[in-house]
Amino acid sequence: MPPTPSPAPAPQLQINGVDHQSNLPMRQEAIEAFPFPLTIYTCDGLFVGANDLIEQLFQVPKSAVIGTFNLLTDPLAQDERTNALFQAALAGKRAQSPPIIYDFSYPRTRTSERASCWIETTYFPFSDAAGRVTHVGSIIQDVTERVMAEQAQQQRESELRLTRFALDRASDSFLWIDSSSKIVYANDKACEQLGYTHAELLEMRITDLDPIVPAHSWGAIWDSLKRERNQRFETVHRRKDGADIPVEVTSTYLEFEGHEFACTFSRDISDRQRAEEERVALQEQVIAAQGAALRELSTPLIPITDAVVAMPLIGSIDSSRAQLVLETLLTGVAERQASITIIDITGVPVVDTQVANALIRAAQAVKLLGARVILTGIRPEVAQTLVNLGVDLSGILTRGTLQGGIAEALGQQSERSAHGRR
Amino acid sequence: MEALRIPILRINDTLITSIQAELHDASAVQFKDDLLERIHTTRAQGVVIDLTAVEVVDSFIGRLISDIGAMCGLMGARVVLTGLQPAVAITLVELGLELPRVYTALNLEKGLALLKAPPEGAGDEQP
Numbered sequence: 005m006p007p008t009p010s011p012a013p014a015p016q017l018q019i020n021g022v023d024h025q026s027n028l029p030m031r032q033e034a035i036e037a038f039p040f041p042l043t044i045y046t047c048d049g050l051f052v053g054a055n056d057l058i059e060q061l062f063q064v065p066k067s068a069v070i071g072t073f074n075l076l077t078d079p080l081a082q083d084e085r086t087n088a089l090f091q092a093a094l095a096g097k098r099a100q101s102p103p104i105i106y107d108f109s110y111p112r113t114r115t116s117e118r119a120s121c122w123i124e125t126t127y128f129p130f131s132d133a134a135g136r137v138t139h140v141g142s143i144i145q146d147v148t149e150r151v152m153a154e155q156a157q158q159q160r161e162s163e164l165r166l167t168r169f170a171l172d173r174a175s176d177s178f179l180w181i182d183s184s185s186k187i188v189y190a191n192d193k194a195c196e197q198l199g200y201t202h203a204e205l206l207e208m209r210i211t212d213l214d215p216i217v218p219a220h221s222w223g224a225i226w227d228s229l230k231r232e233r234n235q236r237f238e239t240v241h242r243r244k245d246g247a248d249i250p251v252e253v254t255s256t257y258l259e260f261e262g263h264e265f266a267c268t269f270s271r272d273i274s275d276r277q278r279a280e281e282e283r284v285a286l287q288e289q290v291i292a293a294q295g296a297a298l299r300e301l302s303t304p305l306i307p308i309t310d311a312v313v314a315m316p317l318i319g320s321i322d323s324s325r326a327q328l329v330l331e332t333l334l335t336g337v338a339e340r341q342a343s344i345t346i347i348d349i350t351g352v353p354v355v356d357t358q359v360a361n362a363l364i365r366a367a368q369a370v371k372l373l374g375a376r377v378i379l380t381g382i383r384p385e386v387a388q389t390l391v392n393l394g395v396d397l398s399g400i401l402t403r404g405t406l407q408g409g410i411a412e413a414l415g416q417q418s419e420r421s422a423h424g425r426r
Numbered sequence: 427m428e429a430l431r432i433p434i435l436r437i438n439d440t441l442i443t444s445i446q447a448e449l450h451d452a453s454a455v456q457f458k459d460d461l462l463e464r465i466h467t468t469r470a471q472g473v474v475i476d477l478t479a480v481e482v483v484d485s486f487i488g489r490l491i492s493d494i495g496a497m498c499g500l501m502g503a504r505v506v507l508t509g510l511q512p513a514v515a516i517t518l519v520e521l522g523l524e525l526p527r528v529y530t531a532l533n534l535e536k537g538l539a540l541l542k543a544p545p546e547g548a549g550d551e552q553p
């Protein structure tokens with residue numbers, strides 16, 4: 005129905021022979037003067053009177069509903085609560101409904117920008133001189149703003165409770181600290197991590213927890229946080245039982261309602277540190293193992309008989325490898341009680357004075373232990389080089405090939421054992 | 427304080443001594459004097475000095491060991507050093523002490539065998 009300007013209320017409101025218009029318990033002027041939207045029903049629920057505020061509220065012309073709308077029988081208005089309230093009014097009491105939502109998509113309507121509004125309806129009785137209830141009035145108040153405000157407030161409170169709940173159960177410890185370093189809030193995790201109760205923590209200062217930061221330096225720390233707004237660092241927190249735990253702290257400077265706070269998350273990183281240390285230790289082990297393997301590869305000592313060992317050297321020999329050769333050779337001889345060692349240099353590409361001296365020193369040291377060295381694998385060009393360099397190898401028994409060296413060593417062995425038996 | 431004396435044992439014409447403690451200068455000199463005196467009184471033909479327990483030597487002790495070899499040689503006794511540790515051998519070689527006048531053996535048993543029948547070329551060529 006188009007919202008045409010409402011004509012003046014029809015005076016001839018006669019239904020079933022009753023002139024409802026003239027029977028109204030209030031004069032129309034009084035109804036219009038009423039400061040709230042007001043409707044008047046007969047005891048049967050028939051809508052018989054209203055003021056203009058009703059039109060404004062519901063955006064429906066009065067004439068469209070007066071005498072036709074029945075609160076108690078209209079299928080759309082029908083509900084048990086309204087019935088009960090209406091019956092209470094009929095019994096002579098005042099009855100107020102809770103805020104209910106009024107939907108403007110209601111069939112008879114209209115042009116409001118609002119899709120719905122919240123209304124609160126108070127039903128009350130009109131009585132005649134004899135005290136009988138003749139009509140029921142209802143004052144309708146638009147409480148949309150109040151309901152919205154309440155809902156918003158509830159929403160905020162619920163969100164706040166959720167925030168607090170989430171903070172209390174966060175997996176990181178969380179502290180609010182004021183500008184004087186006092187702790188003003190601590191979550192459950194902080195209490196658990198530090199071993200204090202809530203009440204104890206709220207009596208403490210953050211500097212009591214941190215054994216690294218002296219209390220007098222708080223001012224400087226606060227100033228730098230205030231300047232940078234956000235800081236992340238690693239430090240140590242001391243538990244109530246005296247144990248220190250390494251923590252990663254994320255601190256944020258906040259100003260809220262005129263107060264300054266530092267909001268501080270701290271995470272226990274002992275596990276991470278332990279993992280890191282383990283990783284480093286493992287890496288060192290791997291490096292050490294590789295080093296040992298390389299050393300073994302670079303100076304292999306091969307037993308040939310109980311009394312004879314051989315060390316074939318392959319690749320160039322520098323001073324550190326020469327030292328290694330010396331150590332491995334002597335240790336091997338001492339451990340195995342080997343009386344003859346064969347050093348084979350077939351695989352050594354260049355033999356210069358340095359290498360020759362290293363070999364001579366090795367031979368001398370082995371001799372001090374009571375064993376002998378046979379140097380094998382001297383290739384023609386090596387022999388030439390040694391003679392040209394004037395290296396004196398006269399103290400060392402030499403053979404051209406490893407095979408010759410082994411034969412010599414075994415020969416000496418059998419000769420000596422024969423000698424020993426004699 | 428009197429330096430700890432190192433015991434010297436005699437079996438037939440061989441003297442056997444084992445150095446068990448770290449050698450200090452004073453006790454080493456005392457040992458040299460004692461050993462030469464015992465060679466003189468017993469007319470020993472051979473001396474075995476076991477150095478298995480000696481982990482470290484310095485230049486003084488190294489020189490002294492070398493000297494003992496030469497002195498005993500002059501008195502007609504052959505000296506065999508046994509059980510030198512690798513670290514000691516390296517030190518001696520690095521100090522340039524090649525001990526030309528002493529024999530060496532891997533252990534006491536081989537040392538005694540060496541004194542009984544020195545094979546050609548064992549130890550060193552020239553004593």
